[in-house]
Amino acid sequence: MLRKYETLFIxxxxxxxxxxxxxxxxxxxxxxxQGGLEIAYQDWGKKKLAYxxxxxxxxxxxxxxxxxxxxxxxxxxxxxxxxDDVLRFITVKLGDRIDPATFxxxxxRKGIFPFNIKPREPSAERPAEEGDEEGVEGAPRRSSGSRxxxxxxxxxxxxxxxxxxxx
Amino acid sequence: xxxxxxxxxxxxxxxxxxxCADKGVALDYKDYALLRRxxxxxxxxxxxxxxxxxxxxxxxxxxxxxxARAIALLPFQAAED
Ligand SMILES: [Zn+2]
Numbered sequence: 001m002l003r004k005y006e007t008l009f010i011x012x013x014x015x016x017x018x019x020x021x022x023x024x025x026x027x028x029x030x031x032x033x034q035g036g037l038e039i040a041y042q043d044w045g046k047k048k049l050a051y052x053x054x055x056x057x058x059x060x061x062x063x064x065x066x067x068x069x070x071x072x073x074x075x076x077x078x079x080x081x082x083x084d085d086v087l088r089f090i091t092v093k094l095g096d097r098i099d100p101a102t103f104x105x106x107x108x109r110k111g112i113f114p115f116n117i118k119p120r121e122p123s124a125e126r127p128a129e130e131g132d133e134e135g136v137e138g139a140p141r142r143s144s145g146s147r148x149x150x151x152x153x154x155x156x157x158x159x160x161x162x163x164x165x166x167x
Numbered sequence: 168x169x170x171x172x173x174x175x176x177x178x179x180x181x182x183x184x185x186x187c188a189d190k191g192v193a194l195d196y197k198d199y200a201l202l203r204r205x206x207x208x209x210x211x212x213x214x215x216x217x218x219x220x221x222x223x224x225x226x227x228x229x230x231x232x233x234x235a236r237a238i239a240l241l242p243f244q245a246a247e248d
Binding site for chain 1: 210237
């Protein structure tokens, strides 16, 4: 039985591709080396930060979702913390007691939308450019989301002290 | 001076909690666009008496906003202007 986690982290912008690849390699290896399983690793692109972090105004948001035990999270966070190109990260537990044998990764991935910007009800302007998702229609696209408030705010760890410029 | 200005944000007390009313709206710290609607221009969390959120959802909202701040999706306090 594993738990489902997501770690969102920000990486220095304008890194060469191979450097970004290295970040990915390190992050995913940290999880898999502890018996975890990658569900999704997505680069959500560059975004202006709400406040500068380590003098950086804009950064790349990277989203990593995985099945793992607590040790994997610890290892991942350790790796991210020492990585110079990673500015900050936050980890949230999304699910408990998951049997990887029956877990449908494909399906789970469909519930991931960068910054939760989903193709809303197929009404107005935006015609879901991601194309078809089988049998959605009011289906629980949001259900894989996290539920604070109920079972407690799912172990959230924001980390990386070191910054804190002015704000 | 930025207060009344463009009538940008004028809060009315809402009778029902946004999140109770619309079960489709999930509270997620990554959804900064949604969360921002529950903060003032200066980035402060709008109190429950104004937003009309129920206690449960206000707590979840506060939580989500704080997490969004931690990862620089939302400001701790107003910066610009
Ligand atoms: Zn409510």
